[in-house]
Amino acid sequence: MKKVINPPKSEWLKLLERSTQTVEAIEEKVIAIFNDVKQNGDKAVRQYTTMFDKVELEDLFVSAEEIIEAEQLVSDELKEAICVAKTNITAFHAAQKTAKVAIETTEGVACWQEKRPIQKVGLYIPGGTAPLFSTVLMLATPANIAGCKEILLASPPNKQGKIHPAIIYAAQQCGVTKILKVGGIQAIAAMTFGTESIPQVYKIFGPGNQFVTVAKQLATKFGVAIDMPAGPSELLVVADDSANASFVASDLLSQAEHGTDSQVILVSTSKEKIIEVEQEIESQLQALSRKEIAIKAIENSKLIYVESKEIALNMINEYGPEHFIVCTQTNDFYVDGIENAGSVFIGDYTPESAGDYASGTNHTLPTNGYTKAYSGVNLDSFLKAISFQKISEKGIQNIGKTIEVLAGEEGLDAHKNAVTLRLNSLK
Template sequence: MKVISNPPKSDWSTILQRPTQTVEAIEETVTAIFDDVKRNGNDGIKRYTAIFDGVDLDDLYVSEKEIKEANSVVSDELKAAIVVSKANIYKFHEAQKTKKVLVETTEGVECWQEKRPIQKVGLYIPGGTAPLFSSVLMLAIPAQIAGCKEIILATPPNKQGEINPAIIYAAQQCGVTKILKVGGIQAIAALTFGTETVPKVYKIFGPGNQYVTVAKQLATKYGVAIDMPAGPSELLVVADETANASFVASDLLSQAEHGTDSQVILVSTSKEKIVEVEKEITNQIIKLPRKDIAKKAIENSKLIYVENNKIALDLINEYGPEHFIVCTSTNNFYVDGIENAGSVFIGDYTPESAGDYASGTNHTLPTNGYSKAYSGVNLDAFQKAISFQKISEKGIKNIGKSIEILADAEGLQAHKNAVTLRLESLK
């Protein structure tokens, strides 16, 4: 990891740059695949699955037989762990339900807001080097709580055309209605346009690599909403002299092993702690099964020394991390001051992996600095807020004159007339 000491603010944007390709470098490929799938439907999907995943699919969906087999293959120990994770995620997201908001803004004028589920949602679950069945729980559980009628899960198959049994099992536990054996750009295209057998959805959720991220952004051009731009994973840890170096190193490596394009950053007010953490990383990384992936990610990563907490906080807010861990003697300073972060983990005994799996919070979060404007996935992400209003005779008399004046001032005579006719009928 590159060690940087007291970087001037003018250099922050360069130092904090993510190791991702530009949209322009990827968009041509994404657009070509989108156009093909739009024209050719399932044939296009199968063609790109053969190219990218190395398998010729007869059926795009997981069969009932495969579902039954997955249930028998997943170990009782893993099933029990999934139960714990599901319970906590369900509890946290169930608590996010809100009641109808009803206000009488003026006598005779009632306004209220109610939530309605998005009817058709697509959940993208990365396959690649790790079967992220935890992401199934994070996306399907709030969709189920919200009441989404169709929950379509898409995930890439292996070279035998199979889906990891844990992904299938988790999907069955959380109300997923269909499981597509399709990944990458072609999966996002299928959910965007629909095909002979794949339903078009109204909103697409889920993390993915840079190609999937750009594909999701392109989907918005065709009237499909997305949760957020969620690309390669990232983590920033702030630690001072009181932090446990082995804990900090383990957290940095837990994100580094996600993928070669992941990024981890340590910001510290202690030069000694940076040295300790760097040694711990060296010691721990050699024991990891995914050490080759972690090493590549570490090459994209930084150890940054700054003189005080204020500078550290300013730098962190400028970066806008997906995951933010606070391990200092002044944790409240950072908790109170953080403005841009997807999810925050506080104290020595709150590893980021807890949020990935079982604490209850959602791990589908904005990356690449998008935490400055986007929230992570939550119950509201699967719902729409619809406003209602009901006006009585008394109500239209109370606000009618103001509406007429406002409409007339904007030169919208039909708007004014719609009120005038009603007022005159009440004379």
């Protein structure tokens, strides 16, 4: 990891760059695949699956037999762990339900807001080097709580045309209605347009590589909503002299092993702690099964020393990390001051892994600095707020003149007339 000492603020933007390709470098390929899938449907989806995943699929969907087989392949220990995690995720997201908001703004003018589920949602679950069945729990659980009628899950198949059994099992536990054995750009395109066999959805959720991220952003041009821009994983830890170097190193490596394009950063007010953490990383790295992936991620990662907690907080808010771990003697300073972060982990015994799996919070979070404007996935992500109003005769008499004046000033005579006619009928 690159060590940086007291970088001036003028260099922060360059220093904190992510190792992502530009949208322009990817978009041309994404658009070509989108156009092909739009025109040729299932045929194009099959062709790209063969091209990218090296498998020819007879059926694009997981069959009933495959669901039974998957359940048998998942160990009892993993089933129990999935159950515990789902229970905690359910508890946290069910608690986010809000009651109808109702008010009489003026006598006779009743206004209220109610939430309705998005009817059709698509959940993208990465497969690849790490099949993220935990993401199934994070997306399908709140979708089910919200009451989404159609929950389509898409995940890339292996070379045998199979989906990881734990992904299938988790999907069944969380109310997924269909499991699509398709990944990558072609999966996002299929869910955007719909094909002969794949239903179109109204909103797409889930993390993915840079191609999937750009594909999701392109989907919005065709009237499909997305949860957020969510690309390669990232983590920032802030630590001082009080931090446990072993814990900090383990957290940094836990994100580095996600993928070669992941990024981890340590910001510290202690030069000694930086050295300790660096030594721990080297030591712990040797035992990792995904060592080579972590090494490549670390190449674009940083160990940054700053002189004060105030400078550290300013830098962290400028970066806007997906995951933010606080291990200092002044945790409250950072917790109260953080403005841009996807999810915050506080204290020595709160590893980022807890949020990834089983504490109950959602791990589908904005990356690449989008925390400055986007929230992570939550129950409201699967809901729409609809406003209602009902005005009585007394109510239209109370606010009618106001509407007439406002509409008249904007030159919208038909708007004004819609009120005037009603007022005249009550004379």
